[in-house]
Amino acid sequence: MADETRSGLDAVEAGPAGSEDGLAPDAASGLPVPEHPTVSALRARFGDAVLRHEVGARDQHVVFIEPSRNVEVLGWLKEDPAQDYAFLSDVTAVDYGGGRPLQVVYQLFSLTHHRTLRVKCELPVTALEVDSLAPLWKTADWLEREVYDLFGIRFRGHPDLRRILMPENYAEGHPLRKDFPLRGRFSRAEQTRRALAQEVENFYIPLEMDLGREPQLPAARESGSDPADQA
Amino acid sequence: MATKTVEFTVGRTPEMGLDSRPAPGPLAPVDLPEPEMGSENMLINIGPQHPATHGVLRLVCELDGETVLRVIPHIGYLHSGFEKQGEYRTWNQVVPLTDRMDYLAPLIYNCAYVMSVEELMGIDVTERCKVVRVIIMELDRIFGHLLWIGTTAMDMGAVTPFLYTFQEREKIYSLHESLTGARITTSATRVGGMMADLPEGWPEACRKFVTELHRTLDQVEYLLTTNAIHLGRTQGIGVISAEDAVNYGFTGPNLRASGVPYDVRKDKPYYDYETYDFEVPIGEHGDCYDRYLVRMEEMRQSIRIVEQALDRLPGGPINVPDPAISLPSKTDCMNDMESMIHHFKLITEGIHAPAGDSWFSVEASKGELGMYVVSDGGSKPVRWRVRPPSFVNLSVIPKLAEGHLVSDLIMINASLDIVLGEIDR
Numbered sequence: 074m075a076d077e078t079r080s081g082l083d084a085v086e087a088g089p090a091g092s093e094d095g096l097a098p099d100a101a102s103g104l105p106v107p108e109h110p111t112v113s114a115l116r117a118r119f120g121d122a123v124l125r126h127e128v129g130a131r132d133q134h135v136v137f138i139e140p141s142r143n144v145e146v147l148g149w150l151k152e153d154p155a156q157d158y159a160f161l162s163d164v165t166a167v168d169y170g171g172g173r174p175l176q177v178v179y180q181l182f183s184l185t186h187h188r189t190l191r192v193k194c195e196l197p198v199t200a201l202e203v204d205s206l207a208p209l210w211k212t213a214d215w216l217e218r219e220v221y222d223l224f225g226i227r228f229r230g231h232p233d234l235r236r237i238l239m240p241e242n243y244a245e246g247h248p249l250r251k252d253f254p255l256r257g258r259f260s261r262a263e264q265t266r267r268a269l270a271q272e273v274e275n276f277y278i279p280l281e282m283d284l285g286r287e288p289q290l291p292a293a294r295e296s297g298s299d300p301a302d303q304a
Numbered sequence: 305m306a307t308k309t310v311e312f313t314v315g316r317t318p319e320m321g322l323d324s325r326p327a328p329g330p331l332a333p334v335d336l337p338e339p340e341m342g343s344e345n346m347l348i349n350i351g352p353q354h355p356a357t358h359g360v361l362r363l364v365c366e367l368d369g370e371t372v373l374r375v376i377p378h379i380g381y382l383h384s385g386f387e388k389q390g391e392y393r394t395w396n397q398v399v400p401l402t403d404r405m406d407y408l409a410p411l412i413y414n415c416a417y418v419m420s421v422e423e424l425m426g427i428d429v430t431e432r433c434k435v436v437r438v439i440i441m442e443l444d445r446i447f448g449h450l451l452w453i454g455t456t457a458m459d460m461g462a463v464t465p466f467l468y469t470f471q472e473r474e475k476i477y478s479l480h481e482s483l484t485g486a487r488i489t490t491s492a493t494r495v496g497g498m499m500a501d502l503p504e505g506w507p508e509a510c511r512k513f514v515t516e517l518h519r520t521l522d523q524v525e526y527l528l529t530t531n532a533i534h535l536g537r538t539q540g541i542g543v544i545s546a547e548d549a550v551n552y553g554f555t556g557p558n559l560r561a562s563g564v565p566y567d568v569r570k571d572k573p574y575y576d577y578e579t580y581d582f583e584v585p586i587g588e589h590g591d592c593y594d595r596y597l598v599r600m601e602e603m604r605q606s607i608r609i610v611e612q613a614l615d616r617l618p619g620g621p622i623n624v625p626d627p628a629i630s631l632p633s634k635t636d637c638m639n640d641m642e643s644m645i646h647h648f649k650l651i652t653e654g655i656h657a658p659a660g661d662s663w664f665s666v667e668a669s670k671g672e673l674g675m676y677v678v679s680d681g682g683s684k685p686v687r688w689r690v691r692p693p694s695f696v697n698l699s700v701i702p703k704l705a706e707g708h709l710v711s712d713l714i715m716i717n718a719s720l721d722i723v724l725g726e727i728d729r
Contacts (some may be wrong), residue, residue: 133663135661159551160550161553162672167686169545178676180691191641212696214699215696238729248385248388278724280376282348
């Protein structure tokens with residue numbers, strides 16, 4: 074692909090410089106980690122599925138869990154009356170770049186106990202797939218679509234996993250990944266060319282194309298073909 | 305031949321009530337023969353350029369006659385990659401991106417973002433700053449709701465409330481302008497404080513505004529609350545139960561209209577909201593009308609909060625007195641070498657946030673606005689995520705609109721109070 078706009082953009086295209094001194098682990102300066110009732114309950118119930126527990130930014134608790142058991146753990150957090158995290162505030166992802174695993178971040182809130190909890194799953198860059206939470210929370214539907222769109226993480230069992238913010242036929246990848254340059258992978262010329270070459274079909278999903286098809290009325294067909302035969 | 309019952313809600317001679325308000329006429333069900341017509345459904349695009357979508361939202365509807373069978377929302381027409389851009393900017397440079405998301409209540413977004421960064425850095429802002437932020441956030445809640453009332457009434461064909469509310473919004477624009485220099489793109493906050501302290505006479509102007517706002521709210525309520533057309537267009541339309549609303553992630557007035565008393569200001573109080581005396585209005589039916597009532601009452605509660613905050617507005621500095629965070633004054637820069645160095649470092653490098661991540665949510669005018677920032681210890685965010693309340697609220701529209709008429713779909717869409725700048729980001 075011809076790239077005319079390279080000059081001066083190299084620094085931009087190199088992406089944000091990774092962390093200068095590496096990702097310092099949040100050691101919390103040796104202070105005793107305050108307890109979170111849910112975390113101890115999680116450890117007691119799921120044991121090895123709970124990988125790590127971190128506390129940062131005053132008292133925000135983060136639990137790293139086994140990605141393969143996310144539905145099981147989060148489903149329990151939602152259903153168990155002692156936890157009752159009925160509200161899934163957010164689903165998002167974080168890419169630290171440099172080949173480090175991507176984190177899927179679930180932000181939970183319990184309306185009855187007034188507790189928040191952040192649950193993270195770390196996915197290696199080579200296997201960006203995790204089970205969908207859409208069966209548990211309807212909120213997860215669009216939020217997971219957004220994560221898929223912008224990070225390329227696939228959600229198994231999602232009812233309708235397609236891009237949401239970017240166009241369906243967007244070919245440049247997943248924009249919020251660290252290896253994605255700020256101005257996109259294609260040159261401006263190529264981006265313009267693709268934008269101008271859009272077909273009407275690109276603006277509809279297959280379901281809509283099916284719904285919008287001309288009704289197959291036999292009467293209309295016959296009357297339409299008659300003049301053609303005579304001519 | 306099939307028949308269907310048609311109910312006329314307006315009688316032949318609408319009687320005028322005693323207080324000269326039209327009273328709805330008696331219901332006269334009529335059985336009309338329904339002609340046999342083809343049963344093929346139709347696919348209709350509403351938007352992306354349509355005034356009733358309140359932005360560049362495209363709703364692809366499958367219609368059976370005028371009944372909506374299915375709605376498929378398409379968003380992303382305003383996608384600007386704010387979150388990506390934020391990763392290339394220093395912590396303070398992200399602030400201007402935030403008010404371009406919800407340009408209907410920009411100060412709430414300014415505040416929410418810096419609050420999440422302050423949470424990450426462990427900064428406690430000054431008392432004055434807290435109160436000022438409460439004032440401007442409540443002011444912008446009124447700002448957002450006023451626009452909502454006006455445009456929603458306009459969707460129903462009522463132009464007058466729009467004129468009333470925009471007259472009041474103009475006054476808030478002026479308050480924005482004297483505080484920040486801009487009317488919409490305020491960018492008023494900085495990590496650790498504000499861009500500038502309140503200008504002289506601002507608290508008085510603000511108090512005058514909120515005192516006089518009651519009158520406009522009364523006028524709008526008089527026009528809408530018992531208006532037969534408004535009732536007919538909103539009651540029982542777009543109903544969602546409390547359980548579903550929580551499951552779908554509804555927040556803000558939309559959730560409270562369904563009877564769930566979840567308000568971030570009460571449930572996860574920030575900035576001493578627990579010390580302010582205000583009520584959280586909740587509805588019981590979860591329909592468009594209850595969403596209207598909740599928002600009207602919320603504005604009155606916001607007025608109460610603003611008045612209390614203005615009463616307690618303390619003196620003192622507005623920025624944290626930490627040279628590594630707040631810019632020194634221009635006078636200090638010119639007279640004092642150390643301040644000059646701090647100024648230079650802050651401008652060229654920006655502030656540094658410790659490694660870690662922080663989630664902070666506030667009650668925005670649209671719902672729970674969450675700001676999630678991730679730092680690796682540098683002067684730029686590794687990730688800046690906005691939990692957009694309108695995005696989640698809009699995702700419910702296929703469920704809400706199913707089985708309603710197209711005109712109800714317009715009402716439902718309006719009642720959700722979406723802003724596309726924030727949905728698409």
